[in-house]
Amino acid sequence: MTTFKDSPLHAGGETPSGRMTLAQIFESLMGGDLTVRITAYDGSAAGPEDAEFGLKLKTPRGTTYLVTAPGDLGLARAYIAGDLELVGAHPGDPYGALQALASDLNFSRPSPLTLATIARSLGIEHFKPIAPPPQEALPRWRRFAEGFRHSKARDAEVIHHHYDVSNTFYEWVLGPSMTYTCAVYPDLEASLETAQENKYRLIFDKLRLKPGDRLLDIGCGWGGMVRYAAHRGVKVIGATLSAEQAEWAQKAIVDEGLSDLAEVRHSDYRDVTETGFDAVSSIGLTEHIGVANYPAYFGFIRDRLRVGGMLLNHCITRPDNSSRSRAGSFIDRYVFPDGELTGSGKIISKLQDIGGMEVVHEENFRDHYALTLRDWNVNLVDHWDEAVAEVGEGTARLWGLYMAGCRIGFERDIIQLHHVLATKLDDRGGNDLPLRPWWNA
Structure with missing residues (x-):
């Protein structure tokens, strides 16, 4: 299987179609050389097939969460909503999967060409923010209706x-x-x-x-x-x-x-x-x-x-x-x-x-x-x-x-x-x- 490290995108190029699969996008955002397995609802996959743990992106809503809040917040939104699974881990104790994932997470900023390819591949609809899961509190700037910070x-x-x-x-x-x-x-x-x-x-x-x-x-x-x-x-x-x-x-x-x-x-x-x-x-x-x-x-x-x-x-x-x-x-x-x-x-x-x-x-x-x-x-x-x-x-x-x-x-x-x-x-x-x-x- 071609990894991100070996792919044209790793060198700044594009796939023959000029678009990236969801798994490729994940891999590019995580820096490549994965130790976890990534699968997505578009049928794409990346990372070692025999990995103990993996990420499974299940829905387009999960993609929107990840795109509109890159980093831990987007991952949490998708996971809590059930749009992202940590494969190989019990949801009550995903410790092992998080350990493996932590070694892969990089979130270094891709090149402008890769960013443009990601945007074209996903479509503009995924860049429009949607309501977060109901467990999420308001952001700090919207909490003033409840009083000043650390007021009673x-x-x-x-x-x-x-x-x-x-x-x-x-x-x-x-x-x-x-x-x-x-x-x-x-x-x-x-x-x-x-x-x-x-x-x-x-x-x-x-x-x-x-x-x-x-x-x-x-x-x-x-x-x-x-x-x-x-x-x-x-x-x-x-x-x-x-x-x-x-x-x-x-x-x-x-x-x-x-x-x-x-x-x-x-x-x-x-x-x-x-x-x-x-x-x-x-x-x-x-x-x-x-x-x-x-x-x-x-x-x-x-x-x-x-x-x-x-x-x-x-x-x-x-x-x-x-x-x-x-x-x-x-x-x-x-x-x-x-x-x-x-x-x-x-x-x-x-x-x-x-x-x-x-x-x-x-x-x-x-x-x-x-x-x-x-x-x-x-x-x-x-x-x-x-x-x-x-x-x-x-x-x-x-x-x-x-x-x-x-x-x-x-x-x-x-x-x-x-x-x-x-x-x-x-x-x-x-x-x-x-x-x-x-x-x-």
Whole structure:
């Protein structure tokens, strides 16, 4: 079979007909020398016939998605809509196919002659934008109707977009812990539930919590940390912007007999007025705050703590402090609208700059998040039929794609997960902490 590398188009020429097949177009846009197999609805194919994984373009609509949004957004639109298949992979866990595809994706700009040939081959109708899949959020510039970026109203809307999918769906994906944050695996053989329990144990110990203490858990999700601490005699207030999370968490609190100690509020964390907490946990919230709002965010936490109180900030980060903070198109439109990531160094510096807080420990858990995502994908595969019946195939495909893609991101050090531990100092800059770490790693 003639490959793109050997074809006239690779040298800047044209096929005898002057047009390209869909598979040739794919191959040209991906840089040639494919390791995956490409097939298309026009009957064309490219790439090795014995490839373990492949791409199958099924419909003209998929072509339009790919042409009008080149890159990850167009691929996601076509895949979520069912117009593009990752051959050889289960839609609940396309990790292997994404790994193979990532080695092929190049998206280097073709020559002007090749671009003209592509346009002539496809026809003008594919260059007219069409409505994206219903799972897609509005682009950033159209979200102003929901308020300014990171206003209370707009934050509530984007949290609703991601978290109010279906508690039943999350139960299948996350497992019994209902914990949608990175677990901490004590060893490679540990189960997801063991690792999530271990994560809460680690945070509880780092915060030096004991019976009778008061904890504020902001961005508390389904109340995993709230209930863990309350079971150990700590009085806890949790806050979440997700109505479905708050309802689920409050029921779990009642069912577990924790009503005297625990409460989860459906509210913005900025509306919590109580002060004097012994500790604040922020587990997976900072990603939604916005880098420009870090000073106000950390100032709020400092002002809610008593002198000597502890903060544990658990947050996805970038591996450096200079990259742009805004998420890419796919993540922003389908996963975390308005989400922003930065390096752990910037998080630490913003926390230090507010004054009155001392950072005492920091560590990276990116390998643990890759394992967590692996196990979530396994759960989705195990409950695929139920998940599709609950939220629809498009949403289920989106979650499989998103989690497997993020797993690759953590494995390749494109993103990380950091704990930052800090304490509120007294007026003379003192603290009462032990000289060495007091928790079991």
